[in-house]
Amino acid sequence: DSGVTQTPKHLITATGQRVTLRCSPRSGDLSVYWYQQSLDQGLQFLIQYYNGEERAKGNILERFSAQQFPDLHSELNLSSLELGDSALYFCASSPNGGVQETQYFGPGTRLLVL
Amino acid sequence: EDQVTQSPEALRLQEGESSSLNCSYTVSGLRGLFWYRQDPGKGPEFLFTLYSAGEEKEKERLKATLTKKESFLHITAPKPEDSATYLCAAPSGGYNKLIFGAGTRLAVHP
Numbered sequence: 001d002s003g004v005t006q007t008p009k010h011l012i013t014a015t016g017q018r019v020t021l022r023c024s025p026r027s028g029d030l031s032v033y034w035y036q037q038s039l040d041q042g043l044q045f046l047i048q049y050y051n052g053e054e055r056a057k058g059n060i061l062e063r064f065s066a067q068q069f070p071d072l073h074s075e076l077n078l079s080s081l082e083l084g085d086s087a088l089y090f091c092a093s094s095p096n097g098g099v100q101e102t103q104y105f106g107p108g109t110r111l112l113v114l
Numbered sequence: 115e116d117q118v119t120q121s122p123e124a125l126r127l128q129e130g131e132s133s134s135l136n137c138s139y140t141v142s143g144l145r146g147l148f149w150y151r152q153d154p155g156k157g158p159e160f161l162f163t164l165y166s167a168g169e170e171k172e173k174e175r176l177k178a179t180l181t182k183k184e185s186f187l188h189i190t191a192p193k194p195e196d197s198a199t200y201l202c203a204a205p206s207g208g209y210n211k212l213i214f215g216a217g218t219r220l221a222v223h224p
Binding site: 002004031033035042043044045048055056058088090094097098099100101102103104105106107108110 | 145146148150155156157158159160163165201203205207208209210211212213214215216217
């Protein structure tokens with residue numbers, strides 16, 4: 001158990017809908033990362049937050065957005081969902097978001113868009 | 115463009131048959147090379163971080179090594195419970211955004 005929690009574990013929804021994925025980092029970690037893992041793309045970095053502020057952005061679609069709250073939990077919002085958004089979404093955390101820090105991953109949310 | 119490539123894609127071993135997984139990287143100013151283990155449907159589990167060429171780290175039957183161009187994950191006398199996908203990753207672009215290789219799917223049979 002990494003100490004990172006994610007809810008829900010599974011999500012089934014329809015195209016065009018909007019969902020919110022939630023992540024709580026390890027105790028004491030200030031930085032949160034979101035990754036998407038699909039069969040054809042592997043693990044892809046989406047976005048990083050540090051203490052409530054966006055720090056780095058990867059291949060995140062405009063339909064997707066995230067935020068980190070004062071209690072350090074983070075939410076990833078996915079809207080206008082398409083079939084291709086079906087994937088595993090992982091959250092990771094690290095103490096200060098530094099380049100050499102180890103990221104610890106949560107158990108993931110499996111999203112299925114029908 | 116920063117890139118991480120793993121080989122082989124899949125590896126089947128008999129229990130006790132040692133082998134190595136390869137991770138080659140082209141990353142400007144490498145700031146760490148990370149190894150993770152991932153079981154089906156689960157989140158990646160951290161194994162090792164290597165920071166400089168020549169560095170080695172060990173944990174049970176696993177040993178990770180790093181050169182200037184690649185890293186190896188050596189598995190000695192593997193057991194069926196070592197079956198998993200092994201991922202390597204490196205930070206890219208001056209931030210801690212990890213770029214991952216596609217992974218090596220390891221199956222160890224009794």
